[in-house]
Amino acid sequence: MYRYDEFDETLVRERAKQFRGQVERRLKGELKEENFKPLRLQNGVYLQLHAYMFRIAIPYGQLSAKKLRQLAMIADKYDKGYGHFTTRQNIQFNWIKLAEIPDALEALADVEMHAIQTSGNCIRNVTSDHLAGAAFDELEDPRPWCEIIRQWSTFHPEFAHLPRKFKIAVTAATPDRAAVKVHDIGLLMKKNEAGEAGFEVLVGGGLGRTPYIGLTIRDWVSKQDLLSYLEANMRVYNRYGRRDNKYKARIKILVNELGEAEYRRQVEEEFANQNAWEKVVLPQEEIDRITAYFAPPKFETLPTKSTTLDGAIAVDRHFARWTKNNLRAHKVPGYTAVHIALKPQGVAPGDASSAQMRAAADIAEKYGLDDIRVAHEQDLVLPHVKLDDVPAVYAALKAADMHASNAGLGSDIIACPGLDYCNLSNARSISVANEIQALFADPDFEDEVGTLHINVSGCINACGHHHVGHIGILGVDKKGEEFYQILFGGRADEKATIAEIQGPGLKHEEVAPALKRVIARYMELRTSKTEKLADTMTRLGQAPFKEALYASA
Amino acid sequence: MPLLKDGKIVDDVWAFVEDGHELSPGGCIIVSLGRFLSEHDQLLARNRSIGVRLAVSDNPELLAPFLDQLHLVELQFPKYTDGRAFSQSQLLRRRFGYKGEIRATGQVLRDQLRLMIRSGFDAMVIDEADAEAVFDFSAHEFSEFYQAASDATDTIFMKRQKKREEKAAE
Ligand code: HEM
């Protein structure tokens, strides 16, 4: 994991101090809320329905036990004892007091963390594949480049007041676990014809009220040129992105209005015009320095199979199910990546109590090479666990009630906070998600259904990514009553597709029964269990599912 | 409102002349980009200090051929959340090598000063009673920066490289 040097450290300390000053001016009335707002937003502080919300960056989703324990401390001391892991590898606290946020920032700085640029119209926390460095299917570890982008984008003087927020995601694996095609810029590591690793650059993806899949603006850019090429994109956006209408201000609208070819031409021209003073080129020694922090840990030489694990699977049905659903292949024989699904039945997706955070920290320290990731599915992941240790990890997770065995399945729902916390919402999200989860209360049935992505957003802003769920659910308000539109056929992976709205909205209580019919239809129609719902829909069209959706009981 | 130049309050000797209005014979004047482009021969021939005001949507590249004859470029912040002038000023300084004054007007708030200084602004009109103290504070609030910009600050990346070189030399 990257470690701060004195320069990184000074910067986050000075930031905490700066924000303390800004909060003092605000509390004394010297700073108007109107002028304070963009400042607090750049520090992750939103004003919500009940209180301030505080969002902390977890760059590319990586935590250590020490960091996670500090988050647990913040949950206890400044919040109500829990936190909420988000789809962008951040954590949010919903009940913090403004006057206490500077103290929380200092506590974060103590463990090399911050809340810089976690909201506001600037370059946000860079996200990545939660299996980076562990995945067998990646070209190379993308994290050094995420860290380089983090440093380059931190307090960038030119791009602090963009037309709108700007999100960058990086992956180096072919199954895209970072949803790079629905980001403002998605970077996909790949080799050029000469075999040199660089990046494909996708621009203009995004969800929200106008969803788009990112377009390949550059098929390949070298590592040396990456930051300069990003600057060229950012400058074109900063200068020409729309500022007259906040709903049309994302880069996706600029790319769409200019057209792909013209946008590309402008970026390439800007890139070509950069002089030596403007180019952002890091010395190779610096790239090497940062990369060295991500060197693979010392893995043991182990057999591919573990008799300890196989023995435990044979005797415990629940454990067997959990291993089937929550383990992911590792590049080193004898190791696995473990998903800690934060989606037990009946809980707000992504919520974790401080006790659970501490338990995960202990487990990671004892069995997981002190590495913990936040996945965009709002789960935690232990990327490096020995197969031999899996039964012990499960036992420890179970003791902390973190052993939900539904990773990637129907009840592993991505949902935004909705009406319960969010002042922009039209409808509840958490309760709908909970009712859908109940459809999968029987684990055998859930396993039989198999991989299924259900996403719930409480309004058109799409924080729950309803556009990229196999089944998406969108809360709308009709004359003061909550309704839910149902979308089909979305996906966020390398075949990223925007889901389509089916028809009239359903009432809250109608959603779960309607989904039950859709799932039954899917099981009738699919060719095999490995055919995902999105694939069945591609093969047969959405009509049979729409029919099931609206068939009254 | 006080005008700061290099962090010190100075008298403002410049006057903006609206398009279509007659130019006063003496004094330092600022005109719009449109007027400058259509009248630059006469304007430069006056042999007086001349400045140009760019709107946020104006392209600074159009000034490139004239920059060594200009004494001031005024860039605007219609709202302080409108960051286009940061790109304009970086272009003027770094791409086109402009050395004269870059002045910020509009909604200039103390919390932007650091960004302005880094982006190449050396003057700003700011509504603060104690403008010099506010400037001094904002200019020194942060001591480390990752990005090379239009000011002369050594970046973190440069400092790290220097450390490595010193270590190698030992
Ligand atoms: C509780 C208060 C929240 C508020 C007020 C809020 C507000 C918003 C708004 C207004 C947008 C749309 C921005 C745009 O399209 O330009 C947005 C997008 C987004 N939000 Fe939230 N959000 C909240 C919570 C969350 C949470 C808890 C998550 C994660 C679970 C989240 C994840 C996202 C993501 C990933 C997007 C991006 C969609 C895109 O790429 O267009 N948000 N949010």
Ligand code: SF4
């Ligand atoms: S999707 Fe809407 S309701 Fe849900 S968190 Fe985002 S803004 Fe709030």
